[in-house]
Every structure is written in C-alpha cells, then in structure tokens.
Amino acid sequence: MTTRRTESLTGQLAHGGGAGEHFLLPGAVIGDGRYRLLAQFGVDERAGAHLWRARDGQLRRDVALTVLVGRSSDAQRAQDARRTLERAAHAARFTHAGMARVLDVLTLGNGVDPNEGLLGIVVADWSTGTDLVDLVAEHPLPAANAARLLEPLAAAVERAHVAGLVLGVDHPQRIRVTPDGALRLAFPGPLPEAVPRDDVKGLGAILYLLLTGRWPLPGGPAAIPGAPISPAGAIVPPEALHNHVPHELSAVAMRSLEDTSIGGIRTSATLLTVLDQAAESAEQTEFMRPVVPGTEDDDGPVWTTRPPVRDKSRRRKLAVGVTVLAIATVGVLAWVGMTLIDFFGDEGGSGGTVVVSASPETGSQTESQPPPAQPAGPLKPAGVTEYNPEGEEDNPEDAGNVTDGDPETLWKTDKYQQQLPALKPGLGVLASFAEPARFTSVAVESPSPGTFVEIRTASSPDPELAETTVVAKGELRGGRTEFELPDDVEPSQYLVVWITKLGEGNQSSIAEVEFIRAK
Template identity: 55%
Template sequence: MDTRRSEQAGAPNPAGVRAQGGSLAPGRVVGDGRYRLLAQFGIDERAGAHLWRARDGQLRRDVALTLLVGDPADAEAARLARRTLDRAAHGAKFGHGGVARVLDVLSLGSGITSTEGLLGVVVAEWTKGSDLVDLVAERPVAPAAAARMVQQLAEAVERAHQNGLVLGLDHPQRLRLTPDGALKLAFPGPLPDATLRDDVKALGAVLYLLLTGRWALPGGPAAIPAAPQGPGGRLVPPRSLVPSVPVELSALAVRTIEDGGHGGIRTSAAILSVLGQVAEAEERTQLMKAIGATEEGQPESDGTIWTTKKPVKDAARRKKLALGVTVLVVAVVGILAWLGMLAISLFQSDPDATGPKVNVAAPSASSTPPPDGGQQQPAPPPAQGGGVGQAVEPAAVNVYNPEGAGDNPGRAKNAADGDPGTFWRTEQYKQQFPTVKPGVGLVFSFKDPIKLAQVKITSDKPGTKVKILSADSKDAGLDETKELAAADVGEGESTISLPAPADGKFFIVWITQLADIDNGKHMTQLGEVSFLPAA
C-alpha cells in the first residue's frame, strides 16, 4: 500500500478532499507567515476543520494543522470555533503516546488575521506513519490486531477522561497509524459540543472500521463506506459482514456505538476490560488449535493474526518434521565427534594440539546449541574481513513487529543508549513463541551503510533465542529480510559473529524464543545491543 502520495506537496488530496475556503492550497502560508501548507489529509465537515501537514518556518519542522475555516463575520461560527480552540488549549497540558502534543493555538487577533478566511488554528506535532483511511482501503485488519490498536487508543481516552478532557477522535481522518503500529490522534481539536460519551462511541466506531472497512458514525469522509443498518435502523454487526470476526469483538463494537437498549458500553474502562478478556480468549483459542490439530485439519483463514502464512497440509508437515529430525541427528553426531576429538587432544603429547573452535552464534536456525551445562566458547572473528572495529551507534531504534503493534515502543531507544542498565522489554506472554506469534524484535537504522561483522547483546536472563536479519528498510516484511546469523542469548553479554560481514543500513534483532520468568510467563529484556563492523 503506497501512502506516500498524500504526503507530497501538491499531490492529489486523499479521499477526494476539496480545498474549501478557496485559497487553501499547498504553498500557502498561514498563521502570520509562519506555517507553509504542504499537503491536505482530510476535512471534518462537521466543524469546517481542514487537516493539513505544514512546515514551521521558524523552527524548521513539520507540524499538523487543524484549520477552522469560516467567515469571521459569522458570530455563531466564531463562537463555536473559540470553544474548540479553548478545548484544544486546555488539552495542551495532556501528554500521552496516543495523542499528538498540541504546540500552539492561534485565534483571530492572536496569530490569525480576519483576511485569512480562518477562525482559528490548532498546531500539533507531526505524526509520522500512514492514514487510517489507507490502512483499511484494501481490506479489513485482522481481528486481534484491530483489538490491540483500539486497546492502545482506549488507554489514551481513559487517561484523558480521568483528567476531565474530551479528545474528539470521532473522525477517521484525524487518526494516523504510527510506524510502530499504534493508532494516534494526529489532529487534535474536539468539536465544541463533543462529550465524553462521543469519545467512547468513537472507539467502537474505530473498531468497527478496522474490522469491516466501514464507518458507523455520522459525518465520516466520503472515501469510507457507511456501515449498513438492518431493520429498525439497528447497526449490522461486523461479524455479519466479515465472518472471521470473533463474536466478542463484533458485539463490543455494536454495544459501544449504539445508545439504546441494555448491556451498552459507555466508558473506555469497560472497553479496556472487554478487550483484555478477548485477548486472553484469543490466546487460549490459538493454543488449543496448536495442540488439537487433527489429521484432516484445514488451513486457517486469512484473518488469523498469530501466523504469517496459512498452515500447510499434514503430509507436508510430516515430511518437514522428518527432515528436521534428520538434521538434528546429524548435528548430534557432529557434536559427539567433536567431543571425541577434544578428549583425544587432551592426552596428546603435542602441547599445541587443540580441539576445533565453537562459535556461540550458529550460522543458521538449524544449528544445535551447546549441551545443557556447557560453557560457551569465545566467538572467533568472522571468516572474512580480518577482525572487527569499534561499535557503530545506530541513528534510530524501532520495535519490529510485521503483524501490527509492537511491544513497548517507547522503550526501544533503551537498547542502544550506551547504558546496559536500561532495558527494552517485550510484553509478558502466557504462551511461548511461535504459539502466539512468530516473534518480535528491534530494527536498528544506520545513517550510512555499515559492513556488519558482530553483534553484542546484553540480557538479564538466559533462554532467549534470536536471529540477526538484514533488510532494505525498517518497514520491510519478515519475508523480505535476509537471515545473517542465529544464536542463544545468555545472561550477561553474548557475542554473535556473522559467518561473513554483511553490508546494510537496517539490521533486525528478531526474537524467536522468549526467556522464562515467574508464574509460567515469558518475556525478554535487552539491555544493550552493539553493532561492530569489520575492521
């Protein structure tokens, strides 16, 4: 999906957006000559709010502008605009990862002149990523991924409501999907009459949109089809449109949006509770499927989020299993042979005789780790390149999770801050990878290409298995990466030597097995990851 079209100055407006107000077009400067308009991302017709990406000429950074278009001579329109601006200014003190920070609020006579055709401007930090409209344009989102996205947004709503704030996220073009897979309110500025209940209904509408590709509230953009209604004007449940949607998620969306009847959900705290129960139920379901597969088991539907591809038929699985056992036997024989050679060398008269060196980083996922209780040998230098140089600091660190939202994205920078005492950690999982999903990791981006020879990883517990992958971009799919090495990560510092130096700007530490923690849960903590190029 190419979302870059809508981020280019002068590109066609997304979703058929019109530059209402006559002179709103890329290149125009607003806000007393400070902000130059770059590209339009939507219109909230209910408030005449035009959503733009712009360039701050003073601080030389991109910002998100919510332009309130109207006639300054219209007293009622000016009053409503002032109400929106007051709410946005009050929310400037609110900080949460799910809401773009408000940087400034401009009003008539204070940054806006009566000749600009504007009643006010809300300036917020720019949110990198893609449009929510683009996300659902091709097909709905997998149910569990949709639940995670809404769960993060619901946490922001719950925190805001505890502080007496209305966020105003009941329009899909105000939301964007960050590179970490989280939904974020990118264009703040609630409607003048918006209530706490409107925020809650918006969460249900966003869930409905992710599951079906349809918008279930009034005033949505023309680019998104409206949700269908059944007899009596009742909302058609998402499960009736997409059979793969779980019953619980389908009911949650409808009960949150609709006002009448018993059993309605009216608070974000209630939504978080239901989403937590759905996540646990999904986890148990996936485990039961993994354990109870039958000989005639059918491939799962494309809506499944815990796998990256459909399971193969059992005959093929048995063939692969036999091949894997054969490889394992060969590896065991090789280890026994090595142990025999080592024992013989201990009794040889030649003092220079030694056993073969062992690299703690196996060159592929099929290699066998040292036997239990064995001591890891120091990793030899790469086969090519003649040693390693000083560690190179990455330009950026992001959570890598091709399936959707990542684990603790706000802590990703801790893995490359030079302090082994600060950690990035995964979420706690009740089931080990790959039962719940194939893995999770960190992608490290470098300003210039490096010739990678070694990776050093500091962790606080043994039991983690990782692969070192290279990619052409930080957003590459798992099937677009190249495996460079695989290894077990022990307690303390582990060194992973590549069999041959690899060129690239993007490298991924991909976790395929988590460390065991208390109470039968699994989690991995990485204190510091260092990248050493070939000397």
C-alpha cells in the same frame, strides 16, 4: 495506487466553496507566515476542520495543523470554533503516546487573520506512520491485530477522561497508525459539543472500521462506505459481515456504539477493560480457526502492522518463568551427569578419585578473590545523545560536547518562541555507561543561569519520559552547579540531564557534565 485518502479529499474538495478554502493549497503559508502547508490529510466537515501536514519555519520541523475554516461574521460558527480552540488549549499539557502533543493554538487576532477566512489553528506534533483510512483500504484487519492497534488510543482516551478532557477521536482521518503499530490521535480538536461518551462511540466506530472496512457514524469521509443498516434500523454487527470476527470483539464495537440505556458501554475505562479481554480471546483463537480454500477467509497474504508490545508485568512474569525453567533444566542435566560419572567410575575399578583442579597461578586465585572494586570519582559515559522524546531534536550532533572535557564546546537548545512547557515538556541529553553504577552527584557546567534541570535515571537508552525517574533537580547558577543524589538511588546505566525551563531568551547551553560515581 490511488489511496482512499486521496479519493476522499477529491470528493470533499469538489464541493468547494467554503470560506478560506481558496488559499488552503500546498505551498501556502498561514499562521502569521510561520506554517507552510505541505499536504492535506482530510476534512472533518462537521467542524469545518481541514487537516494538514505543514512545515514550521521557525523550529524547522513538520507539524500537524487542524485548520478551522469559516467566516468571523457567522456568529454560531465562530462560537463553535472558539470552543474547539479552548478545548485544544486545555489539552496542551496532556501527554500520552496515543495522542499528538498540542504545541500551540492560534486564534483570531493571535496568529490568524480574520480576512483569510480562518477561525483558528491547532498545531500539534507531526505523527509519522500511515493513515488509518489507507490501512483498511484493501481489506479489514485480523481481529487480534485490530484490537491491539486500538488499545493505546483507548488508553489515551481513558487517561484524558480522568483529567477532565475530551479528545475527539470520532473521525477516521484524524487518526494515524504509528510505525510501531498503534493508533494515535494525530489531529486534535474535539467538536464544541463533544462529551466523553462521544469518545467512547468514536473508539467503537474505529474498531468497527478496522474489522469491516466500513464507518458506522455520520460525518465520515465520502470514500469510506457506511455501515449497513438492518431492516430494523440497527447497524449490522461486524460478525454478521465477516465470519472470522469473534463474537466478543464484535460485541465490544456494537456496545460502544449503542445507547447506554440498553446495555451500551458508558465509560472509556470499561471499554479498555472489555477490549483487552476480547483481544486476549481473539489472540487465543487466531491460530485455531481453520481457513477453508475458496471461502471468504481465504484472502491470501494479509498486510498487518506489528501489534504493540504487551504490558511490562506480563513480560516480567514470562521472563521469571523462563529463568526458573532454565535453572531447573540445568540442575537436572547436572544431576544426570554426576550420576553417570559415579556409575562409570565404580565400574571402571580404578579405585581412585580423579580431581581436576586449576593451577595455583590462575583458577584458584580467580575463585577465591572477588573482582576489584571500581574506584570512586568521575565516570566518563560510553556515549551521550540528545534526548527529546516529545519533539524534534535540538542540535543532536553536538550532544557529545558535554563530556569532551572542553568547556568551550557547547550543546545548545534551539531558540524557542515560548518558554517550556508551552511547546514541549522539556529536552536534554542522555548519558549511557558501559554498566550500571551508583552515582553520588552530577555536576553541570553551563553559561545559562536561570535554567532549571532535573537529573533522571532511565532503564534503557531510548526511554519514554514517563519511564524515567527524577532523582535531583534545581536551577543552574551559571558556571558549575552540582546536584547531590540521594543515598538510596539504585545503580543505573543511563542518566538524563533534563531541562524543564530555558534560560534567558528561551535558550540554554551546557558546556560540561560530570558524573560522580560512589565507592
């Protein structure tokens, strides 16, 4: 099936003729011969930005390229490109699940040949998943799904604005849908004149697109129909196009697009709050709305992505509530059981009490004696995996070498062209234990002096970096380095040895890691 992305690219490239476009074809190599173009995913004509998936020949991984096309002799175009590249470089230290991490920024004379007709390249992590344009190609999404899809991207925008950054989420082909059902800015590189308010308008436009299948801002892909305009010259609200769209969610989209002087949403923080409230309202009414056969709502099966997991505090409250209910139920059943036993025991006239007890050799010892204490000393993990949440894995098949007892076998990082955190915040190995344990120290044996590491605790075998806690850190001296853990560290089932600075030659190795358990 021909997707809207393919149709859009066909229409955009048919106009052709731009500087540098003649060699931007699959298989071409750009960026000083490092990046081989694989497939094009869009064109943001407002910035002369071509959006490509490419293969990094040095690090052997796929990346997202925002390629700025133009002639260096065009002073205004070159100045705009420099501003976009500067903004992308400032975002390189910003990390959030709602935005692909910027790995590198190539400028004229620094990775970009001016004779190729290019003005710069923004390199970012490749975002797996689906194109946003393809997601709405067949039909708009249910209201609650649309809102939950947008929330992670809105959260990324809000965090970026607090940090003084503008992300540039105002073009649909720059956005992708992750496998776990969330929108992500896959091709960073904001317009040179963009301000935070433009991000808010972009979020409103994306919500409008999800609810209606139409794009309300200028400069969108040719294959996506524009939003209809009323006789008064205003954009028609989503609820007027589709009667299943709740008023609250339609209002969020419209207020994000409107002028702030007449009631529009001004900041991303306000948008995020209002969006969450509207999403909850939509979820509450989603299963209450009747579907009348033969009407617009009767569309048959609707493909939707899985909504993102709700916030942790709500899950904790739900878990506590279920636990309390279970305990209360067991108590009631126990009381009823004892009442029945007493009733039938009295009626039976046996006059005696039947006592069921365990034999002295088994049950009595089990009930009277606590389980044996675990001995202090080294504790071998049940498993070790390579931990690299912000990029491609580095030799994951060798991660188990760090606990195999043989110092001759190593786990090595890849050899990087730049020191951390230029390309990623770090990398390491994660040890999983059979049960939580309290640790006093972690010893790392390494032939890579000058490597800086952190010891982190985690609550799951595949955590986000923000979900881990630093409990010790320092520099590897070469040979064995032991890291003492504070006495107040809680028992943990997962420990991470996290490298924040590579050793000589931008590469590090770890021979053995020993985890010392407390008494």
